[in-house]
Every structure is written in C-alpha cells, then in structure tokens.
Amino acid sequence: MRHRKAGKKLGRPTAHRVAMLRNMTVSLVNNGRIETTLTRAKVLRGFVEPLITLGKKGDLAARRLALRKLPHKTTVHKIFEEIAPKFKNRPGGYTRIIKTGFRRGDNARMAIIEFVEGDKPAESQETAENQG
Numbered sequence: 001m002r003h004r005k006a007g008k009k010l011g012r013p014t015a016h017r018v019a020m021l022r023n024m025t026v027s028l029v030n031n032g033r034i035e036t037t038l039t040r041a042k043v044l045r046g047f048v049e050p051l052i053t054l055g056k057k058g059d060l061a062a063r064r065l066a067l068r069k070l071p072h073k074t075t076v077h078k079i080f081e082e083i084a085p086k087f088k089n090r091p092g093g094y095t096r097i098i099k100t101g102f103r104r105g106d107n108a109r110m111a112i113i114e115f116v117e118g119d120k121p122a123e124s125q126e127t128a129e130n131q132g
Helices: 014-031 038-057 060-069 073-087 121-131
Strands: 033-037 095-102 109-115
Touching: 014 033, 014 038, 014 073, 014 109, 033 038, 038 060, 038 073, 038 095, 038 109, 060 073
Parallel strands: none
Antiparallel strands: 033 109, 095 109
C-alpha cells in the first residue's frame, strides 16, 4: 500500500531518479525547453519550480538550499541571476507543459516543458502602441 507516499517513482531507483531530475533541470535551465514524457515533465515541474522560488529570494541561504538540491553551480547561478528575476511579480506557475502526441516505438505520451514568459507588461504595452 502506498498510503501517504507522495511523488512518482518513474520506475527507477532513488539515486537514478534524482540524477535524472537534476540532469533534466540543467537541460531545461540551459535550453529553456525540453521534450520528454508527460509523466517526467509533471515530476520535473515539481522539482524546478521550488528552485525558481528560492531564486526569487536571492539571499545566501536560499542559494545554499538550491545548491543542496541541484549541485551544479553554473546552473544555480543562472537560475538566481537570469531566470528568477523574470518571475519576480509572479506568485508561482513558472513552467508550462504542452502535450505533443505519442512517441513512436512505445506510444508514450510526450510533452514539452518550458518556462512561461516572465512578466513583461511594459513590453506588451509598447508593442500594442506601435501596432495601433
């Protein structure tokens, strides 16, 4: 019985699962979007979004907590310096999952996970003024 056991195991041992999530996080931060299975994308969202929230805090304690969860200094630096400031006015929901279809071979449900655009109300107003 799995009573009160949170999270998906993804058919992998714990060390493999954690390593996979860390690698996928590095790829997502570096590329902005990745394509993976739908289940992995949903689990990855729960791993990445708390890191962005820590990045919004921006202090040394938050950086150390992020490095504990993702021990990749350049990626954590990019989260804190480039990605998190884009979401400073957003209370959550930093990623979007787009379902893309089924994979040939095993018919697995595929999805793209990407960062939503940061809050840019001034830029959208400028483009509306230029068009109108």
